[in-house]
Amino acid sequence: MVGYVMVIYDYDIPEYDIWHMMIDESNQKRGYGSAALDRVLDYIKAKPFGASNRVTLTCNRDNIQALKLYQSRGFAETGATDEDEIELSLMIQ
Ligand SMILES: CC(C)(COP(=O)(O)OP(=O)(O)OC[C@H]1O[C@@H](n2cnc3c(N)ncnc32)[C@H](O)[C@@H]1OP(=O)(O)O)[C@@H](O)C(=O)NCCC(=O)NCCS
Structure with a gap:
């Protein structure tokens, strides 16, 4: 296993x-x-649990690697924060 x-x-x-x-x-x-x-987003696009088009995650504001990855897939900051964590979301089809 290489990740989770x-x-x-x-x-x-x-x-x-x-x-x-x-x-x-x-x-x-x-x-x-x-x-x-990409596989996670494909999985979510199949709407396995419900019809929402919104995908959300939180990330440490200093985690440049992760932020670049999420932004490359269209995630954008929502403005919501929790201490050092910022929230990003993406609307899918
Ligand atoms: C964030 C994480 C999942 C990325 O995984 P990865 O397998 O290294 O990512 P990839 O090799 O697919 O790279 C994807 C993109 O991430 C960015 N990236 C990866 N490593 C980077 C680095 N050292 N510096 C800057 N950007 C980096 C780049 O945008 C890269 O795209 P590119 O290849 O077109 O430049 C990995 O760094 C990780 O597990 N980090 C620790 C846990 C963590 O912080 N998880 C995120 C919680 S919100």
């Missing part, structure tokens, strides 16, 4: 949430993070 990522459906909002995306340090910068995020 979790998908949650928040029925209250409703929205899909991506949690704990991580690639083992020795395997980073080989494209696994991009590939994993």
